[in-house]
Amino acid sequence: MSRAIGSRYTVESSPQISGYHDAVKDVIASDEVLKLKDFTHHHCMTRFQHCLNVSYYSYLTCRRLGLNAEQAARAGLLHDLYEDCPKCTRKHLVDHPEKALENALESFKLTKVEQDIIVKHMWPIRKGLPKYPESVVVMLTDKYIALIEFCIYLKQSARSLRAKRAASRA
Numbered sequence: 636m637s638r639a640i641g642s643r644y645t646v647e648s649s650p651q652i653s654g655y656h657d658a659v660k661d662v663i664a665s666d667e668v669l670k671l672k673d674f675t676h677h678h679c680m681t682r683f684q685h686c687l688n689v690s691y692y693s694y695l696t697c698r699r700l701g702l703n704a705e706q707a708a709r710a711g712l713l714h715d716l717y718e719d720c721p722k723c724t725r726k727h728l729v730d731h732p733e734k735a736l737e738n739a740l741e742s743f744k745l746t747k748v749e750q751d752i753i754v755k756h757m758w759p760i761r762k763g764l765p766k767y768p769e770s771v772v773v774m775l776t777d778k779y780i781a782l783i784e785f786c787i788y789l790k791q792s793a794r795s796l797r798a799k800r801a802a803s804r805a
């Protein structure tokens with residue numbers, strides 16, 4: 636069962652968000668996306684969890700704004716579809732959207748909007764303005780989610796540091 640951080644609902648079984656699951660069920664169950672569970676992302680979670688977080692909250696935002704929430708959800712799940720996890724260099728930050736798009740196109744038929752969402756999600760680090768409102772939503776959601784994930788990492792690090800200090804005093 637999968638659940639976006641902060642959500643009360645599991646995406647596979649909750650009737651409250653069945654629209655989300657209907658939109659992504661083939662993508663979220665694919666080997667390519669499930670493989671992302673093997674990679675750490677932003678130090679504190681898997682890349683699968685990060686993509687699910689971005690996809691789910693982009694879906695809710697686009698639905699609220701009357702945009703194409705289904706395409707945002709699908710592309711959100713695929714926006715970081717790459718296996719290797721090199722050091723977070725500027726080159727990696729600039730190059731990985733194209734790698735993710737290339738990988739996604741090998742397995743899925745994507746609309747123009749979905750392709751734009753994936754390849755533009757690193758704006759402004761990667762040049763090329765998002766062309767569609769759904770691309771802007773996913774680009775902003777990715778940054779917001781990354782910030783939350785980094786705060787989770789800081790919290791986990793502080794907790795383990797406190798535990799180490801307490802153990803060394805005992």
Ligand SMILES: [Fe+2]
Nearest residue numbers: 714715731756
């Ligand atoms: Fe990314």
Ligand SMILES: [Fe+2]
Nearest residue numbers: 689714715777
């Ligand atoms: Fe991302």
